[in-house]
Amino acid sequence: MIYNKTNFCVLACLVLFLCGTYAFSQEPVAPSNVVAKDTPNDDGTSITVTWDTIPEESGIVSYTILRNTDAGEFKEIADKINPKEILDKKKPNLSKYKDTKIVKGKSHAYIVHAVYIDDAPMDSEEILTLIGFLRRLLRMFGYKSEMHIPSEQTAAVKATGQWFHTGKTPLFLAMLLFSSAIVWNIYHARSGREVFIRRIPGLEAVEEAIGRATEMGRSILYVLGLGGVDNVATIASMTILGQVARRTADYETSLRVPCNDPIVLNVVREMVKTSYLDVGRPDAYNEDDIFFLTTDQFAYAAGVDGMMIREKPAAVFLQGQFYAESLLMAETGNSIGAIQIAGTDSEHQLPFFIAACDYTLIGEELYAASAYLSKEPMLLGSLKGQDWGKLLIFAAIILGVSLEFFGINWITTLLRSVS
Amino acid sequence: MKRQVPLALCFLFGVAMIYTQFSPHQYSEAVYNEVIKWGLIISPFALVLAVVTLIQTHTSRIRFRSEHWQYSFIVFIGMIVMVAVGLFFVPNWLLNLLPENVSTALADVQIGPQNPVFVWLYDNVQVPMDATMFSLLAFFIASAAFRAFRARAFEATLLLITAMFVMLGNIPVGDLVWNKVISWLPLPESWVLLEDGTSRMEDGASWLRQEILDVPNTAARRGIILGVSLGVISQSIRIILGIERSYLGGGD
Numbered sequence: 001m002i003y004n005k006t007n008f009c010v011l012a013c014l015v016l017f018l019c020g021t022y023a024f025s026q027e028p029v030a031p032s033n034v035v036a037k038d039t040p041n042d043d044g045t046s047i048t049v050t051w052d053t054i055p056e057e058s059g060i061v062s063y064t065i066l067r068n069t070d071a072g073e074f075k076e077i078a079d080k081i082n083p084k085e086i087l088d089k090k091k092p093n094l095s096k097y098k099d100t101k102i103v104k105g106k107s108h109a110y111i112v113h114a115v116y117i118d119d120a121p122m123d124s125e126e127i128l129t130l131i132g133f134l135r136r137l138l139r140m141f142g143y144k145s146e147m148h149i150p151s152e153q154t155a156a157v158k159a160t161g162q163w164f165h166t167g168k169t170p171l172f173l174a175m176l177l178f179s180s181a182i183v184w185n186i187y188h189a190r191s192g193r194e195v196f197i198r199r200i201p202g203l204e205a206v207e208e209a210i211g212r213a214t215e216m217g218r219s220i221l222y223v224l225g226l227g228g229v230d231n232v233a234t235i236a237s238m239t240i241l242g243q244v245a246r247r248t249a250d251y252e253t254s255l256r257v258p259c260n261d262p263i264v265l266n267v268v269r270e271m272v273k274t275s276y277l278d279v280g281r282p283d284a285y286n287e288d289d290i291f292f293l294t295t296d297q298f299a300y301a302a303g304v305d306g307m308m309i310r311e312k313p314a315a316v317f318l319q320g321q322f323y324a325e326s327l328l329m330a331e332t333g334n335s336i337g338a339i340q341i342a343g344t345d346s347e348h349q350l351p352f353f354i355a356a357c358d359y360t361l362i363g364e365e366l367y368a369a370s371a372y373l374s375k376e377p378m379l380l381g382s383l384k385g386q387d388w389g390k391l392l393i394f395a396a397i398i399l400g401v402s403l404e405f406f407g408i409n410w411i412t413t414l415l416r417s418v419s
Numbered sequence: 420m421k422r423q424v425p426l427a428l429c430f431l432f433g434v435a436m437i438y439t440q441f442s443p444h445q446y447s448e449a450v451y452n453e454v455i456k457w458g459l460i461i462s463p464f465a466l467v468l469a470v471v472t473l474i475q476t477h478t479s480r481i482r483f484r485s486e487h488w489q490y491s492f493i494v495f496i497g498m499i500v501m502v503a504v505g506l507f508f509v510p511n512w513l514l515n516l517l518p519e520n521v522s523t524a525l526a527d528v529q530i531g532p533q534n535p536v537f538v539w540l541y542d543n544v545q546v547p548m549d550a551t552m553f554s555l556l557a558f559f560i561a562s563a564a565f566r567a568f569r570a571r572a573f574e575a576t577l578l579l580i581t582a583m584f585v586m587l588g589n590i591p592v593g594d595l596v597w598n599k600v601i602s603w604l605p606l607p608e609s610w611v612l613l614e615d616g617t618s619r620m621e622d623g624a625s626w627l628r629q630e631i632l633d634v635p636n637t638a639a640r641r642g643i644i645l646g647v648s649l650g651v652i653s654q655s656i657r658i659i660l661g662i663e664r665s666y667l668g669g670g671d
Contacts, residue, residue: 043445161444168441175437175652182656230458232651235658235666242665262469263461267666291476292469296545298552310486324556331559345647347640352560355567363643367650370663378662386653393645 029058031095031112031151039098044161046100049110051151053087053095064113064148065097069106071156077101080115107156113148170414177392182385189381197380202341202359203372206240209339210247213314219254220244221313223304223329225320225344226297229263232367233345237320238264238271239370240343244317245275249284257290258307260300265292301325305332318342318357319366322349330356343369426661433659473498504537581631588628597624 034051038044054060063081066074077099088094102108189195213220222241227234241257248255255272259265269290276285293303305328308316316333318326318340326342326349333340334356342353343361353360361369364386371379400411432454439451477491515522570576587593601623611618657663 041443043443043448045445161446163442163444163447165441165443172441178649178652179656182653183660186660186662229666232654235663236654239663239665259469262465265469265472266465270667271665288472288476288479292472296549298549302548302552324553327556327559327563328552331563334563345650347643347647350643352563355563356559362646364646364650367647367654370665379657382653382657382662386649389649389652390646393649 027058028060028114028116028147028149029054030149031063031114034110034112034151034154036108036110036154036157038157038159041162041165041167042159044104044159045102046098047102047108047110047157047159049097049099049112049154050088050094051112053093054083054114056083059116060114061117062115063095063097064115065099066111066113066150067099068109069103071107071109074109074111074153102159105158107158109156110154112151114151116147116149167417170417178385178389181388182382185385185388186378186381189377189384192377195377195380195384197368197372197383200361200365200368200372202343202361202365203369205339205341205359206244206373207247209315209317209341210244210251210253212339214251214253216314218314219256219311220248220315220317221304221307221311221333221338222255222257222317223319224257224259224264224268225318225322226260226300226325227264227321228261229267231321233321234261234264236367236369237343238268240317240319240366240373241268242271242275243370243373245272246279249276249279249281252281252284254286255289256307256311256313258293258300258304259291260293260295262292262295265290297323297325298328301328304329308332308336308338312336313338316340318344318353319361319369320344322346322353327352327356333357422664422667425667426664430659430661433655437659501537501540504534504540584624585628585631588624588626593624593628594622597627598622 031051031054034049036047036049039046039048049065060083062079063083063086064079065077065081067077068074078097081097083095086095086097088096097112099108099110210220222244224234224237224241227237229235245255247253257268257272259268269287272290273282273285273287276282294300307313308329309332313336316329316338318329318333319342322329322344323346326344326346330340330342330353340357341359341361342357343366344350344353345363345366347363350360350362368383368386371383396411396415400415403409403411435450436454439447473494477494479485480488480491564582568575568579568582570579587597598621654663658666
């Protein structure tokens with residue numbers, strides 16, 4: 001009886017083995033043209049393995065990647081990789097796997113396994129054959145055989161970091177071109193040639209606002225926004241403040257600056273103090289007028305609003321980076337009848353300022369302010385360079401749109417590749 | 420010398436930081452991260468100065484009995500209470516160093532930001548006050564919109580009409596109103612019907628709102644962004660080259 005049972009088991013195993021072997025109706029193929037190379041434009045922490053994509057019709061279900069280190073033993077580093085997820089976006093006939101867990105300074109070789117599984121559909125004729133019947137039987141018991149077809153081993157590769165990201169070359173060239181235009185204009189402006197600069201009403205009104213405050217005997221409130229000292233808009237705002245401080249020192253008008261950032265506070269104190277010194281009025285400088293309120297956004301807005309209501313400044317400057325608190329401050333300033341000059345590069349806050357303030361510096365005008373107010377030739381020269389850059393972009397947009405109408409899209413492709 | 424050294428450092432670090440944006444190398448990334456850390460180190464020192472100025476400001480308000488000087492007491496009370504509750508925070512690494520019975524006792528007291536009093540004060544004072552300020556924005560938007568949409572000039576009228584369409588598209592009943600109104604207009608069928616047989620005017624208010632936001636609004640925003648980006652580069656070059664140096668505290 002035991003003998004019969006053993007025989008039955010051996011027979012069953014044989015049948016299963018045969019079924020497993022013959023179960024694949026389509027020819028499984030090994031990954032071909034497998035190449036491993038150092039990932040370009042990275043910090044030397046990855047190697048990219050590519051191979052020809054195996055068609056879905058072949059029945060492939062996943063890939064398994066094996067790797068060795070310094071010609072050692074191959075070990076599995078990734079399995080059950082979905083073939084659809086690793087298709088190269090630009091070349092779908094290429095599959096790509098990026099190994100980011102390499103050992104720095106060591107060379108690695110790779111083997112890619114194509115994994116197949118027996119779950120291909122069967123037609124009625126196939127089911128009637130012996131193999132088809134056995135396959136069906138195996139599936140009923142939940143048995144799915146897996147087959148790994150290995151590729152050839154790749155050459156060993158060592159990853160190294162690159163000093164320049166070649167994908168950013170167009171961006172780098174554009175930056176060089178634009179910077180050269182600015183530097184060239186600054187250089188030529190040093191000769192003293194007059195540079196035309198269009199009238200910016202918001203900056204023309206600075207003098208008017210300070211004059212009004214002086215006549216009314218009230219203070220001027222200068223708000224620098226929520227940006228830190230590393231924010232370009234805040235730096236631009238500080239340069240405007242320097243110019244405003246020179247005039248308030250001249251007119252002996254009180255200038256109040258509530259700060260949101262501790263570093264900005266210290267820089268601003270130094271700047272305003274120097275402005276007062278420059279116009280020969282160090283005695284008019286009051287350090288307590290430049291003070292810290294809070295770093296909290298709405299507490300800062302509440303503090304500034306409170307100052308506006310209590311002190312009723314004649315002029316309010318809102319220059320720098322603003323978020324949701326912009327309208328809270330601008331509307332309060334409007335309600336007390338102060339002349340308000342706002343300026344920000346946050347395009348979402350500009351409509352609020354335009355609606356609530358008398359004058360608004362829109363985006364780039366904020367950066368042009370220091371040149372406009374100081375009339376320094378070198379600063380004005382940089383504005384001209386900036387305009388050249390705008391002209392170039394404008395021309396590229398017009399040319400790109402025109403060419404698109406004729407089906408020529410190299411400008412669009414170039415810009416897309418840069419982004 | 421007082422000016423030359425900061426300007427030289429500004430140039431050096433400015434160029435280095437630009438380079439890090441174009442170099443993926445690990446050394447370049449290390450330099451970038453290190454410089455960012457240096458910036459963070461400066462902040463605590465500046466914060467001490469800031470707190471000192473805050474105390475000075477409110478002390479002088481109380482001393483000179485400025486208008487509403489009583490509120491300065493609230494600033495001091497708030498500051499002292501929150502600092503007192505928050506200052507006794509014992510970090511985990513210190514708890515591990517302390518004898519077990521001491522660290523267990525301290526952990527049981529729940530001092531620092533985990534302190535229930537601290538959490539209660541934050542949740543029931545700070546958060547509602549922030550929310551109140553933020554809520555005021557709705558009323559301010561209404562009052563600002565009322566002024567902005569007064570049809571005093573051609574541009575303001577255009578703004579008013581556009582805003583009406585956008586608001587109509589934003590409200591649930593907007594499409595119903597639109598469909599009723601538009602059904603009275605003799606619009607050519609070739610324009611109304613789309614290629615897939617659906618009507619362009621179905622949910623027209625939402626469609627028009629989206630068109631306004633996607634086309635003219637996006638175009639204007641991109642124009643501003645382009646100008647801002649070029650302005651930022653120009654300003655950065657001026658700072659790096661030492662032409663714009665007012666942030667150092669003076670014109671020269």
